[in-house]
Amino acid sequence: MKEQISQLISQALETLVAQGSLPGDISPRIQIDRTRDKSHGDLASNIALTLAKSAGRPPRDLAAELCAALPPSPLVERTEIAGPGFINFFLSDDSNQAIVRAIIEQGASFGHSEAGKGQQVQVEFVSANPTGPLHVGHGRGAAVGDSLCRLLAATGWNVSSEFYYNDAGAQIDNLALSVQARCRGLTPDDDQWPEDGYRGDYIADVATAYMAGATIDAEDQHVTGAADAEDLDAVRKFAVAYLRREQDLDLKAFATHFDLYFLESSLYQSGAVEETVTRLVGNGHTYEQEGALWLRTTDFGDDKDRVMRKRDGGYTYFLPDVAYHLNKWQRGFKRVINEQGADHHSTVTRVRAGLQALQADIPEGWPEYVLHQMVTVMRDGEEVKISKRAGSYVTLRDLIDEVGRDATRYFLVARGPSSQLTFDIDLALSQSNDNPVYYIQYAHARVCSIMRKLAEQGESWNPESGLDSLQRLQEEHEKALLRRLDRFPEVVAGAATSLEPHNVANYLKDLAGDFHAWYNAHKTLVEDKALRDARLALSEAVRQVIANGLDLLGVSAPESM
RNA sequence: GGGGGUAUAGCUCAGUUGGAUAGAGCAACGGCCUUCUAAGCCGUGGGUCGAGGGUUCGAAUCCUUCUACCCCCGCCA
Numbered sequence: 324m325k326e327q328i329s330q331l332i333s334q335a336l337e338t339l340v341a342q343g344s345l346p347g348d349i350s351p352r353i354q355i356d357r358t359r360d361k362s363h364g365d366l367a368s369n370i371a372l373t374l375a376k377s378a379g380r381p382p383r384d385l386a387a388e389l390c391a392a393l394p395p396s397p398l399v400e401r402t403e404i405a406g407p408g409f410i411n412f413f414l415s416d417d418s419n420q421a422i423v424r425a426i427i428e429q430g431a432s433f434g435h436s437e438a439g440k441g442q443q444v445q446v447e448f449v450s451a452n453p454t455g456p457l458h459v460g461h462g463r464g465a466a467v468g469d470s471l472c473r474l475l476a477a478t479g480w481n482v483s484s485e486f487y488y489n490d491a492g493a494q495i496d497n498l499a500l501s502v503q504a505r506c507r508g509l510t511p512d513d514d515q516w517p518e519d520g521y522r523g524d525y526i527a528d529v530a531t532a533y534m535a536g537a538t539i540d541a542e543d544q545h546v547t548g549a550a551d552a553e554d555l556d557a558v559r560k561f562a563v564a565y566l567r568r569e570q571d572l573d574l575k576a577f578a579t580h581f582d583l584y585f586l587e588s589s590l591y592q593s594g595a596v597e598e599t600v601t602r603l604v605g606n607g608h609t610y611e612q613e614g615a616l617w618l619r620t621t622d623f624g625d626d627k628d629r630v631m632r633k634r635d636g637g638y639t640y641f642l643p644d645v646a647y648h649l650n651k652w653q654r655g656f657k658r659v660i661n662e663q664g665a666d667h668h669s670t671v672t673r674v675r676a677g678l679q680a681l682q683a684d685i686p687e688g689w690p691e692y693v694l695h696q697m698v699t700v701m702r703d704g705e706e707v708k709i710s711k712r713a714g715s716y717v718t719l720r721d722l723i724d725e726v727g728r729d730a731t732r733y734f735l736v737a738r739g740p741s742s743q744l745t746f747d748i749d750l751a752l753s754q755s756n757d758n759p760v761y762y763i764q765y766a767h768a769r770v771c772s773i774m775r776k777l778a779e780q781g782e783s784w785n786p787e788s789g790l791d792s793l794q795r796l797q798e799e800h801e802k803a804l805l806r807r808l809d810r811f812p813e814v815v816a817g818a819a820t821s822l823e824p825h826n827v828a829n830y831l832k833d834l835a836g837d838f839h840a841w842y843n844a845h846k847t848l849v850e851d852k853a854l855r856d857a858r859l860a861l862s863e864a865v866r867q868v869i870a871n872g873l874d875l876l877g878v879s880a881p882e883s884m
Numbered sequence: 885g886g887g888g889g890u891a892u893a894g895c896u897c898a899g900u901u902g903g904a905u906a907g908a909g910c911a912a913c914g915g916c917c918u919u920c921u922a923a924g925c926c927g928u929g930g931g932u933c934g935a936g937g938g939u940u941c942g943a944a945u946c947c948u949u950c951u952a953c954c955c956c957c958g959c960c961a
Contacts, residue, residue, distance in 0.1 A: 357900065359907090369903060372941065382941075406904045407941065452961065494961065615959055626887065626957080633959040640961050668888055669956055696889065697955070738897070741889060743954065745896070750910085753923090759909075761923050769921065776920050810900085817900070829898055832908075843916090843925040884923060 325355040328366055328412055335392035344388055345378055364411035371408040382408030420793035422809045426864040434815045434871050439480030446472050448662035450487040453566040454498045455713055457573045459698045460664050462719040466735035467695055468662040469579045470824035473875045478819040489587040490563050499559035505530030506552035523714035533561045541568035543584040576723050578877050590646045599646040608680040623676035645677030652685055659690035668694055693822050695740040702748040726751040729878045733760040736876055737828040759832050764881055766835035770866035771882040773847050789860030792853040800841035807837050811868050831872045838865050
């Protein structure tokens, strides 16, 4: 719609230039905005304001000439000049109502686009190390990351989702020692308990399963417990598999899927880490100091240089990170998005610096990052910190068990990633209009309920009759809904471009509000069949858009509540 | 001390990338169920957009200085 109005203006500008009213050397960027106030029409352009200076004319005069030069169009009912020189477009009923037909014809794909042109994009998110259950912060990463994947897929990108984890480093040794201690019957309060060992109850569960010879089938790990407390390597392998399976269950309960699980250890096995070191040294960006090998990341914008190889010969996490991203690049991903907690912010400059130092023709801003701020959990007005299972943090599973998957996902994705998030358990649990998840789902269920009611009356909805009678939708509530529905494709495209899924959540709340207001003001199942079918068409369009929007957030659209 | 983030109604947060009189929900107050699900609707009140300066036709939005809070600043990940 914006595009079509833009073309009308463009033609009017050419006319004015031809008439000599405007200089020929102008190159205006035609901007069309949705109006905030419906008394300003449906769409507005500031073109006269932006051209006023270069044309040396008062903006309102310019606007008047532009309006006069606009070619007639069935889309536009009339135009007005307002304020300092805005041109307001009042669209015709036909053009506003056409959206209903578009939605019903396109169904689940309405709102989708081909903007990505099938290009590949890889999204890495969660990437938790297998040292314990996923916590709320991982949950936010999962909700945002998965929703980004859905948004990018809906806008024409070919998306690969990936989960990267360290299965071998110092933290995993610590995990193995903790499980081994439990196998030996120790508890965290014993003197012999490993220093900095993991104290959560889940460690005991891992030990029990290991000693019982249990078999673990995770997405990417398959191990049987050796039942030998002294075999630390077997304990380690088992613990990693066990906790990966736990995380799989967490992610499954959260309806989050990954195309690939990438192991840090594979970078050592394939020689990618060594190769990366060789290239960095060969490119002259390294030096040795105090027995360690440093990368001069300050050459690439870092505030200090970083150690790559420790004095003891082991690598810091930083180096495999660079090797991993080189691997992504070599796999052909020209676009990569990493979704991480903001506490890992310092890795952004570092990884990019490492990639530049490779001199592999990787663009400076590659990869992209989406960083989410911290999550705190509140209950009864107080911060919740301790989980029995995990010991020191609130697990994602606890939340899903308590408030449900839909509410958990919605709340974690409904705020901009850069805002700190307070997860209010009482609010997420409340079954009232306090709770936006149910508010939106209820709108969807209400439409389904109307359709059921119609069937109970022995009637059925005739879509063709409804679409042919759309001009009967003349109530203000109906016009507001039409305007709202028309915006959905822009909202999806915008959320995908800015990598901000919360825009979809906000839109759905507004759409549901418009629908509930209409529902209460006007009955759908009226005697007049043409009006009834038209209202059913509008209802069905609302239902479809809510379903499509909720799907982008990974939230279900129930047919009844 | 350095880097990043945030600051908008009593609370939680939006604000279409610089547009017209800054919005929503909650909380407060007052209404609406014999009528398609009241997990709903209607109405009222509520603001120095953290503070100062700047850019311009026009700023919550861009630049600058300052203040407060959060995160990071390890040869941990």
